[in-house]
Amino acid sequence: MSTRFRFAALVPVLLLTACQPVNTTSGGAVGVQRQQYMFSMLSSQQVDQMYSQSYQKTVGEAKTAGKLDNDSADGKRVKAIAARLIPQTGAFRQDAPGWDWQVNLVKSDELNANCGPGGKIIFYSGLIDKLHLSDDEIAAVMGHEIAHALREHGREQMSRAYAVQMGESLGGALLGLGQGGMQMADQVVQYSLTLPNSRQNETEADLIGLELAARAGYNPNAALTLWQKMGQAGGGEAPPEILSTHPADSTRMANLQAAIPKVMPLYEQAKGRN
Template identity: 70%
Template structure:
């Protein structure tokens, strides 16, 4: 399908789906103000519950394999950093104070981290060990991932998928009760939960994550050292984290430009 046809299908699908124009977070010092289009029948609570089930399944599997780390020094580090960042999340999104946040460290060589809808966080020991991360650098990664959840980038991607699929299959596939409806829902869930974020979403997560870390008292300059480390780690065979979070000179330049906006917040947090 050509780009023009895809855009037409998306526009028609969004109209059929009854999408709403929203801004999930306040702009903050970094000024993230983009309006988002969300499918009105796919609520925040529904997406959060959908992901929570998947998250608990993964936690259970990690527990059974003996790779869920709840007691090590790194596990305590990750939890403490997460607690400080989570405390700042309501500055961008007040209702996140009522989310059922969870943080788990997985013992794995994988270089990966994630914060899914509703504040469900995974962090992998491979990131800490391979990149020798400081607390400030862990906060940079985790702040970035939390920002994706606050902005509901997963739900946004799912809404776009509904629009495209509805335009291709017709509204009846969504609102009916047959196999077509189930297949559509499965397609949309996979689209929203597994595909990489857009460059626009990545930039938003970079900026909001930078501010979250600064407000929590973590040096925002660590975002630069982090992505430099990530760039070196991506040489040869890129780690999974890099496959969905590409480091580039433009990304680092954008972060460097935003640091002066959040540095006063960091200085204030250090004094409190």
């Protein structure tokens, strides 16, 4: 076995030994049940606190620059949609509805939104304006981002990074890798471990987000039109799926189409209540 493959094989072993298996969420109707591994010395509370500081800094800078847009019509839309989605998080995590949720809209041309650890949501107006998003499509975006927080994907990726760092230090010494060999090993780790798991996280967020939106009474078919718009906005310049942290458009659409029938009954039930 070559040195680079021995190194790549070492990292998952370190991941298993340095991290603890956890189940951050229940599977839901979409059946996301992958067991995750978290670095034992990195707690959810620590990650939440670290992200909260960064989030407050971002929001504070936007406010100082006059770009915080919560009182606009779109700002009120975003907050209203979040208010319907957040109670549905309990279907995946009992503790999640009680998180310190925060929602802010920032004026920016950026096509982006995220929900960081602990329920800190930020939306950028360019995403709504440039893609002409409906409420259902905003819910699809927000559900996807909330799902990342529910699954603690940020903490998981940090845990994975710790394992990689440990692998580089220990593996380099054990396998006798020089500087060139370490760079080669970094590429092996990236393509065989980091990128596939990032794509897996994106797929999980797609599915859980789909269910959250449906439970809140938003049409799950909007996820399809959303990603069609996102694909068009990207101009077809996405890298091949094997080298991307996001699923290929065709893969993403196929996964969503397969999951929509599972959540449509939830949508019909919720639609009758709203």
